[in-house]
Amino acid sequence: MSELLLECQNLSFSYHTPEGEIPVIRNMNFKIYKGEFVSIVGPSGCGKSTLLNLLTGMLSPEEGFVKMSVSGEEKPRFGYMLQQDHLFEWYDIWKNICIGPKINHCLDAECEQYLKELLKRYGLSAFIHKKPSELSGGMRQRAAIIRTLAMKPELLFLDEPFSSLDYQNRLNAANDIGQIIRKENKTAVLVTHDIGEAISLSSRVLVLSKRPTAVKKEFLLPYRDMNLTPLEIRNTKDFGTHFNAIWKELNNS
Ligand code: ADP
Numbered sequence: 635m636s637e638l639l640l641e642c643q644n645l646s647f648s649y650h651t652p653e654g655e656i657p658v659i660r661n662m663n664f665k666i667y668k669g670e671f672v673s674i675v676g677p678s679g680c681g682k683s684t685l686l687n688l689l690t691g692m693l694s695p696e697e698g699f700v701k702m703s704v705s706g707e708e709k710p711r712f713g714y715m716l717q718q719d720h721l722f723e724w725y726d727i728w729k730n731i732c733i734g735p736k737i738n739h740c741l742d743a744e745c746e747q748y749l750k751e752l753l754k755r756y757g758l759s760a761f762i763h764k765k766p767s768e769l770s771g772g773m774r775q776r777a778a779i780i781r782t783l784a785m786k787p788e789l790l791f792l793d794e795p796f797s798s799l800d801y802q803n804r805l806n807a808a809n810d811i812g813q814i815i816r817k818e819n820k821t822a823v824l825v826t827h828d829i830g831e832a833i834s835l836s837s838r839v840l841v842l843s844k845r846p847t848a849v850k851k852e853f854l855l856p857y858r859d860m861n862l863t864p865l866e867i868r869n870t871k872d873f874g875t876h877f878n879a880i881w882k883e884l885n886n887s
């Protein structure tokens with residue numbers, strides 16, 4: 635088994651509001667290993683974004699714990715990509731993707747070279763001095779993932795990153811970003827409510843129950859080693875079988 639990067643044990647969390655307590659996560663357990671692409675699907679409002687905020691340390695658990703890189707001495711660096719791309723409209727694409735390294739004082743010649751290579755590899759070189767508003771939705775998502783990769787994270791957290799795009803662009807953006815993550819050898823945790831997206835991108839899918847949520851079932855998928863693109867995976871003959879199995883589980887939650 636490959637290296638354990640993230641472990642979440644007996645995790646519980648509630649929001650405390652003036653109207654009372656909202657229990658969101660109850661006794662959640664799972665592990666993420668290096669090289670995996672794990673999608674987390676669950677009903678709307680069940681606590682998926684809350685879970686990512688707990689995994690990334692933006693929120694603290696009420697009970698249980700989240701542990702990153704239990705075997706390594708150093709914490710794996712992580713990147714967090716949200717539903718909106720949060721590109722700064724007043725900066726051009728180059729300045730946008732340099733923000734992380736600049737803030738962390740590591741924007742040296744090597745880093746610039748790496749970022750320029752990513753822009754070239756993923757078809758954005760000609761747009762380096764354009765403002766985000768001059769790019770299509772799919773191109774903005776590619777710029778956003780390059781910005782997320784700028785700090786060379788080992789582990790990526792993606793919270794419904796394609797849901798602001800229309801269907802056609804969503805398929806293309808998921809296809810591009812799935813391939814970028816695979817080529818750059820990253821481990822990824824994707825939150826989505828789209829079963830097709832989860833199957834076409836992942837090596838494993840975790841299905842969450844309704845709030846207060848926990849992992850209800852996990853599905854192992856065979857595609858990641860087959861060297862198929864996410865779009866090609868959608869056309870395989872057993873895609874529908876996996877889709878129905880996950881759909882059934884999700885609807886029984
Ligand atoms: P999901 O991402 O699965 O749609 P969220 O994690 O955003 O779900 O929210 C889970 C539940 O917690 C929802 O019922 C939501 O209304 C509630 N919630 C989310 N954020 C807060 C907050 N800051 N304060 C109180 N309740 C919240």
Ligand code: MG
Nearest residue numbers: 682683684794
């Ligand atoms: Mg959410």
